[in-house]
Amino acid sequence: MASRELEVVHSPQVETPPSRGPLSAFLDRLIGPFHRGEAPERKPAMGFYTDTTVCIGCKACEVACKQWNQLPADGFAWTGNSYDNTGELSATSWRHVKFVEQFADNQPPEPTGNGRVSLHVLPDQPHDVRWLMMSDVCKHCVAAPCQQACPTGAIIHNEFANVYIQPDICNGCGYCVAACPFGVITRSTLSGHAHKCTLCYDRQKDGLVPACAKACPTASIQFGPIDELRERARRRVEELHRRGVPGARMYGSAPTETYTELHSFYLLVDRPEVYGLPEAPFNPWLHMLGDYFRTAIAGAVTLAVPLAAFLLWGA
Amino acid sequence: MQTKTNLPSPTGYAGIVTKPPEWHTLVVFDILFNNLTTGLFLVAAVGELAAPATFTPVATWAYPVALALLLADFACLVLDLGDSLRFHHMLRVFKPSSPMSLGTWSLTVYSLLLTAIVAVEFVAAAGWVPGDSAAAWWIRTLAVVVGLPFAFGSAAYKGVLFSTTAQPGWKDARWLGAYLVNTAVTLGAAELLVIAALTGEQLAVDTLRLAVGLLIVLNLVALALLVGDLYPLLSRLYARREFGVAGLFVLLTGVVIPASSLLAGGVPVTASVAVASLILASLGVRFAIVRLPHDAT
Numbered sequence: 001m002a003s004r005e006l007e008v009v010h011s012p013q014v015e016t017p018p019s020r021g022p023l024s025a026f027l028d029r030l031i032g033p034f035h036r037g038e039a040p041e042r043k044p045a046m047g048f049y050t051d052t053t054v055c056i057g058c059k060a061c062e063v064a065c066k067q068w069n070q071l072p073a074d075g076f077a078w079t080g081n082s083y084d085n086t087g088e089l090s091a092t093s094w095r096h097v098k099f100v101e102q103f104a105d106n107q108p109p110e111p112t113g114n115g116r117v118s119l120h121v122l123p124d125q126p127h128d129v130r131w132l133m134m135s136d137v138c139k140h141c142v143a144a145p146c147q148q149a150c151p152t153g154a155i156i157h158n159e160f161a162n163v164y165i166q167p168d169i170c171n172g173c174g175y176c177v178a179a180c181p182f183g184v185i186t187r188s189t190l191s192g193h194a195h196k197c198t199l200c201y202d203r204q205k206d207g208l209v210p211a212c213a214k215a216c217p218t219a220s221i222q223f224g225p226i227d228e229l230r231e232r233a234r235r236r237v238e239e240l241h242r243r244g245v246p247g248a249r250m251y252g253s254a255p256t257e258t259y260t261e262l263h264s265f266y267l268l269v270d271r272p273e274v275y276g277l278p279e280a281p282f283n284p285w286l287h288m289l290g291d292y293f294r295t296a297i298a299g300a301v302t303l304a305v306p307l308a309a310f311l312l313w314g315a
Numbered sequence: 316m317q318t319k320t321n322l323p324s325p326t327g328y329a330g331i332v333t334k335p336p337e338w339h340t341l342v343v344f345d346i347l348f349n350n351l352t353t354g355l356f357l358v359a360a361v362g363e364l365a366a367p368a369t370f371t372p373v374a375t376w377a378y379p380v381a382l383a384l385l386l387a388d389f390a391c392l393v394l395d396l397g398d399s400l401r402f403h404h405m406l407r408v409f410k411p412s413s414p415m416s417l418g419t420w421s422l423t424v425y426s427l428l429l430t431a432i433v434a435v436e437f438v439a440a441a442g443w444v445p446g447d448s449a450a451a452w453w454i455r456t457l458a459v460v461v462g463l464p465f466a467f468g469s470a471a472y473k474g475v476l477f478s479t480t481a482q483p484g485w486k487d488a489r490w491l492g493a494y495l496v497n498t499a500v501t502l503g504a505a506e507l508l509v510i511a512a513l514t515g516e517q518l519a520v521d522t523l524r525l526a527v528g529l530l531i532v533l534n535l536v537a538l539a540l541l542v543g544d545l546y547p548l549l550s551r552l553y554a555r556r557e558f559g560v561a562g563l564f565v566l567l568t569g570v571v572i573p574a575s576s577l578l579a580g581g582v583p584v585t586a587s588v589a590v591a592s593l594i595l596a597s598l599g600v601r602f603a604i605v606r607l608p609h610d611a612t
Contacts, residue, residue: 033404088334098328145481151416152401153408171404172397174336175415178608181481183334192397276328284479284486285412291475295492299471302500302533306526307361314366314522 033152033169045161046204047263048213048221049229050135051236052275053248055220057097057133062086064215065095068200089136091188091195095212100132100274134275135212135221138163138184138197139252140263146176146185146194148285154194161226161263162199170194181259181281199264226263233267245269251277258282333481335608341395343601346473348388349422350495350597353470354503355381356429358526360459360466362507362519369518373511374459378432380510385426414479418472425469428462431455470499477604484548484607490540491604497537498597501530505573505590512583520581527589528577531570538565538600545607552610561603569596 020028065071071092078085084099144163147155154169155176165176165185172192176185185196200210208214213223222229230253240248247269252262259281272279359377362370393402406423410416435455438444444451474492477485485491504527511519542549549558569592576589 029400030403033401033407100328148412149415149479151408151410151413151419152404153410154404169401169404169407170398171401173395173405173415174338174397175413175476175480177334177336178338178480178482178485181333183332186334187337187397194397273330274328276330276332278332282481282486284481287486287489288412288414288475288479291478291489291492292471294490295471295474295496298490298493298537299467299496299500302497302530302537303357303361303467305529305533306358306500306504306523307365309522309526309529310362310365310370313525314362314369314518 040159043159045226045263046199046224047140047162047226047229047265048137048199048210048223049233049253049265049267050137051220051222051233051267052132052134053240053245053267053269054218055097055133055135056218057083057099057131058217059086059097060215060217061135061212061221062093062095062097064211065197066093068203068211069094069198089138089184089186089196091186091190094137094195094197096136098132098134098136098276100134100270102130102132102270102274132270132274134266134268135216136276137212137264138199139182139265140197140199142255142260142263143283143285145179145181145284149175149179151175158201160199160201160204162201162204163196163263164198164201165194165196167191167193167195179284181278181284230265233265236267240267240269256280258286331483331612333483333608333612335482335612337397338395338605341391343598343605345388345391345395346495346601346605347594347597348384348391349473350470350499350502351506351594352381352384352388353425353466354499354501355384355506356425356462356466356503357470357500358503358507360463363459366522369516369522373507373514373516373519375436376510376514377507378429378436380506382429382433385422385429389422389426414472414476418469418476421465421468421472425462425465428458428465431458432462467496470496482608483611484545485604487548488541488544488604490537490544494534494537494541497530497534498600501527501534502590502593502597504530505586505593508581509583509586509590512581512586517581520586524577524581528574531573531593535570538569548607548611552607561599564599565596568592568599 066073071094074086074090074092076085082099082101084097086093086096089096140161140163142161144155144157147157147163149155150170151173152169152171154166154171156164156166158164170193172187172194174187174194176194177187185194187194200208200212203210209223213221222232233250233253237248237250249268250265251268251272252265255261260283266275266277268275268277355377359370359374359381363374393399396402405416405419408416409420432455435451435458439448439451471492474488474495478488478491480486504523508520508523508527511523553561572592573589576585576592579585
């Protein structure tokens with residue numbers, strides 16, 4: 001695969017178009033977004049399967065994502081409470097390794113006055129402590145609320161059935177941010193546009209594995225055709241159950257009553273909330289028709305009041 | 316196993332995982348101006364079509380006011396975008412699954428028809444065509460009739476836009492759309508009352524005083540339904556005292572002051588006090604609604 005990447009680097013570069021006048025540039029800006037290309041041929045659905053049981057929290061995925069997608073650094077600051085110094089997914093962090101520390105019998109150490117935990121009060125018995133790590137990313141929902149919300153058509157399902165934001169179309173209305181039940185999409189303070197994981201669309205088009213999956217040293221992040229990944233995950237859960245991990249479960253590999261399956265799904269060993277995932281994600285669009293109906297009825301009843309007054313007393 | 320606090324949230328990663336959008340004061344004013352323009356148009360159009368002799372002279376003044384309010388709404392809408400120069404990208408697609416897309420198209424058609432009405436009125440007022448020209452009258456009436464459903468759509472989409480999200484509070488607000496469209500009509504009737512009082516149309520004033528009074532009561536019902544939806548979150552976020560103060564504010568500005576002003580008479584001053592008080596109440600409620608997800612997270 002590495003040689004393929006070198007080939008991509010050395011492939012012919014696109015020539016810069018000659019500069020044009022301001023009127024032409026203005027018209028391009030005005031009319032350009034309305035031009036439609038041909039939709040690419042549909043490919044097998046691709047996605048991520050993240051096995052959190054083998055994540056070691058190395059953050060290679062975060063680094064690889066930032067490097068490939070040329071995302072700026074977010075600064076470097078310790079929270080004082082964890083090795084998680086990324087905090088959350090953002091417009092410039094499309095991968096985020098979560099660190100969850102759990103204690104069986106001992107109470108977790110109390111932070112001192114400045115909100116930090118002293119290393120001297122960490123428990124003496126390592127077996128009482130469990131660290132869960134999870135590399136979080138956009139879930140690439142099959143019916144994605146962000147895509148349903150987007151009024152410009154900037155958010156699409158691409159030929160690999162991944163949720164993709166067309167950066168030249170997004171106008172930063174922020175509706176996708178409000179619609180996402182996982183808190184993934186963020187509007188950039190620099191460009192004003194919404195950003196999130198593209199599932200390395202550019203690499204996929206060239207037949208390459210997404211940067212994070214490529215960099216993951218433990219195969220915690222696996223990439224491939226979604227059906228194969230689901231089968232692989234199912235076998236892994238069975239294996240973990242046999243090996244005495246009864247809490248092993250899949251998250252997002254199958255649809256629920258309130259949400260479709262995810263094209264980026266997880267193997268967890270605790271409740272989803274522990275990892276910062278909603279226990280039962282809900283697609284807000286399930287309410288939409290009912291809300292319109294209530295609004296229409298209320299509007300009609302309200303308008304009937306002045307209408308009646310005008311007909312009875314105003315004529 | 317017990318999970319340690321490892322992020323600013325006291326429950327670690329558990330808790331509310333959604334991110335509130337960067338919607339703040341501009342959005343509050345966007346909702347307000349949206350309600351003011353669509354409500355005024357709706358009530359003026361219904362009045363003009365139901366009782367033309369009484370309401371056409373008032374509606375003639377109402378449409379330019381509605382257009383000015385619509386322009387203010389557009390300014391808020393455009394400026395609130397992350398990239399304002401791309402506002403026209405909203406018109407790339409018509410997507411009924413997106414309340415924002417449906418609202419954009421409703422507003423676009425409504426704005427074109429409202430502009431046409433005002434243009435016809437302007438042309439007639441300037442004497443370029445006779446004011447009683449049949450063609451001009453037909454164009455204007457057609458634009459008023461066709462504009463009704465689009466003005467209604469423009470008023471109705473906003474609440475559904477908020478309730479069709481994953482944000483705490485908004486996602487539970489099943490009656491938000493109903494409340495906003497109800498407020499739009501109430502505000503519109505109050506605005507028309509001011510215009511009628513200013514133009515001295517006494518029959519219109521008397522009729523509108525009655526209509527606004529009834530609408531204020533209906534608005535209280537819609538607000539109660541909305542608060543019922545939001546109560547679990549509101550009671551968690553705010554202390555009983557804060558809740559009481561907010562309730563008192565809304566009751567005073569949304570009911571007591573406007574109702575007293577209506578009872579005091581139908582002169583421009585009392586009508587203006589009533590509409591100003593209603594706008595104040597609307598602003599308060601809209602501020603509270605827009606900040607809900609920010610307070611919850």
